[in-house]
Amino acid sequence: MKSREALSRDAKSDLWRNTLAQIPSVFGRLVYLSSLRDPNTARYQHYGLGLVFGEDEARKALRKSHEEAFAEWLSFNLEQQQADLRLYLSDLSEDKRTVLETWQKLEPYKALLPKSAKTVERQLYLGDLTILLALLKNEYGVEDPGPDS
Numbered sequence: 001m002k003s004r005e006a007l008s009r010d011a012k013s014d015l016w017r018n019t020l021a022q023i024p025s026v027f028g029r030l031v032y033l034s035s036l037r038d039p040n041t042a043r044y045q046h047y048g049l050g051l052v053f054g055e056d057e058a059r060k061a062l063r064k065s066h067e068e069a070f071a072e073w074l075s076f077n078l079e080q081q082q083a084d085l086r087l088y089l090s091d092l093s094e095d096k097r098t099v100l101e102t103w104q105k106l107e108p109y110k111a112l113l114p115k116s117a118k119t120v121e122r123q124l125y126l127g128d129l130t131i132l133l134a135l136l137k138n139e140y141g142v143e144d145p146g147p148d149s
Contacts, residue, residue: 011053011061025088033066
């Protein structure tokens with residue numbers, strides 16, 4: 001029988017090999033991993049991973065992978081973040097201008113932070129995203145919303 005630690009590594013390796021490696025951008029991995037987290041409980045759930053490795057091991061692998069993707073994003077300088085964000089946007093089938101207008105109004109990128117993110121990490125992430133979104137909005141001609149939006 002494998003130890004808990006070995007199972008967790010296996011679950012994380014499986015997640016990387018079969019899913020995360022297929023997502024070309026770190027920002028895309030943040031989007032994907034945060035989508036597997038219940039917004040009310042912050043518990044991660046992945047049916048296939050949970051079936052193979054057990055719910056607890058799957059949750060640990062998802063949480064750890066989310067934290068690592070977030071740390072990787074924060075380790076990028078603004079130029080690298082901008083390139084990664086462009087790569088993410090290029091993979092979307094939606095109109096980029098519509099995506100940026102929606103981000104401007106709803107700020108869904110705020111939900112991508114792992115629960116464990118420290119205040120300074122949250123501030124850095126949100127500050128960088130504010131700059132990057134301003135650049136992208138300018139590039140795609142997205143107008144700032146009026147006060148009644």
